[in-house]
Amino acid sequence: MKSILTLSFLIWFSDFICAQVEHHTINVGGLEGTAREYYLYIPEEVDLNTSLIFVLHGYSGSASGIMGYSELNDLADEHNFIACYPQGTIDDDGYSFWNVGYSFHSNVEVNDIEFIRTLATHITQEYRLTDFNIFSTGMSNGGDMSYLLACQASDVIRAIAPVAGCMMEWIFDSCNPEYPRPVFEIHGTDDDVTWWDGDYDDSGGWGNYIGVMPALSFWTSKNSCTDFESNELPDLDPSDGSYVISDRYSNGIGGHEVWLYKVINGGHDWPGSYGNMDINSSLEALNFFSRFKIQSTVGDTDFDGTSDIRDLLDIVDQIIDQVSYNAISDINQDGIVNGNDMFHLATTIIGY
Numbered sequence: 001m002k003s004i005l006t007l008s009f010l011i012w013f014s015d016f017i018c019a020q021v022e023h024h025t026i027n028v029g030g031l032e033g034t035a036r037e038y039y040l041y042i043p044e045e046v047d048l049n050t051s052l053i054f055v056l057h058g059y060s061g062s063a064s065g066i067m068g069y070s071e072l073n074d075l076a077d078e079h080n081f082i083a084c085y086p087q088g089t090i091d092d093d094g095y096s097f098w099n100v101g102y103s104f105h106s107n108v109e110v111n112d113i114e115f116i117r118t119l120a121t122h123i124t125q126e127y128r129l130t131d132f133n134i135f136s137t138g139m140s141n142g143g144d145m146s147y148l149l150a151c152q153a154s155d156v157i158r159a160i161a162p163v164a165g166c167m168m169e170w171i172f173d174s175c176n177p178e179y180p181r182p183v184f185e186i187h188g189t190d191d192d193v194t195w196w197d198g199d200y201d202d203s204g205g206w207g208n209y210i211g212v213m214p215a216l217s218f219w220t221s222k223n224s225c226t227d228f229e230s231n232e233l234p235d236l237d238p239s240d241g242s243y244v245i246s247d248r249y250s251n252g253i254g255g256h257e258v259w260l261y262k263v264i265n266g267g268h269d270w271p272g273s274y275g276n277m278d279i280n281s282s283l284e285a286l287n288f289f290s291r292f293k294i295q296s297t298v299g300d301t302d303f304d305g306t307s308d309i310r311d312l313l314d315i316v317d318q319i320i321d322q323v324s325y326n327a328i329s330d331i332n333q334d335g336i337v338n339g340n341d342m343f344h345l346a347t348t349i350i351g352y
Helices: 002-018 063-070 073-079 112-126 141-152 169-174 212-222 281-290 309-321 339-350
Strands: 022-028 034-041 051-056 081-086 134-139 159-163 183-188 227-232 243-250 258-264
Touching: 022 112, 034 063, 034 112, 051 063, 051 112, 051 141, 051 281, 063 081, 063 134, 073 081, 073 281, 081 112, 112 134, 112 141, 134 141, 134 281, 141 159, 141 169, 141 183, 159 281, 169 212, 183 212, 183 281, 212 243, 212 258, 309 339
Parallel strands: 051 081, 051 134, 134 159, 159 183, 183 258
Antiparallel strands: 022 034, 034 081, 227 243, 243 258
């Protein structure tokens, strides 16, 4: 058994190297800040509209671990996204975590929202992406963190797809997103870690958290979804002892939707990798995100299909107000929005 595991590891490690996954550190919090780690997978072709997807590991897990079992790198070129795998902080018990307020982390002051915001700003500017196509998925604690991002960083994250995640009660009670965001939860009804019905008295030791259905109802209401459809998906692998029911709430604000894949008899799993094998959670998340991806054109800041005086004035305002980098306004694509971009757009408008 040991030799088989070693061989499997070598095969995985070889793929890891050949794919040229990049390991980085980034300072979070300024001069007195903290160095945080992350992995980055860049597809062969990157353009203005390439998505950025954060993939967040579970409690005691790792960035490299979820990179392996999610197999999202294998899908990055076909679906044109950059995959970012941030690494959580180590707690007093020696386990990696995202700070979503578990009861045994009551004295922890790690600001993971700031970490993801810093990463989003850095990566979008480094690769000259728009900031409209940033998404988050994650397993368990990483799914919990995705909910926190949807609540507290809705100006950054466009949609989330937690797997076996939950909304901690304090997150649920305080959640007032600047923008309502589409949500897609994949969750086993027999999950013995993140319970389907929630935990309202901390009997599981994680802290109080909301059940799957109340959480979905919250996001359905936030997005003002009016239509509902439920279907049982094909049971492609009867041997896994589970099947999937798809609940979709649609016709929300701006075309937003809220989805739930109920894995009947499913556990604390990433379906498609382990547990239920009727669906591929990674591919399902990508398909969900694609429904909310915004296609942009350099110079068309108001998305009306043309570059004109209104776009020029918008760029002028951005420069005066010193807003954060906007790839759509970077006309000469040099990584900076300044007077040169105003000049280039002005000459284009008047026909020179």
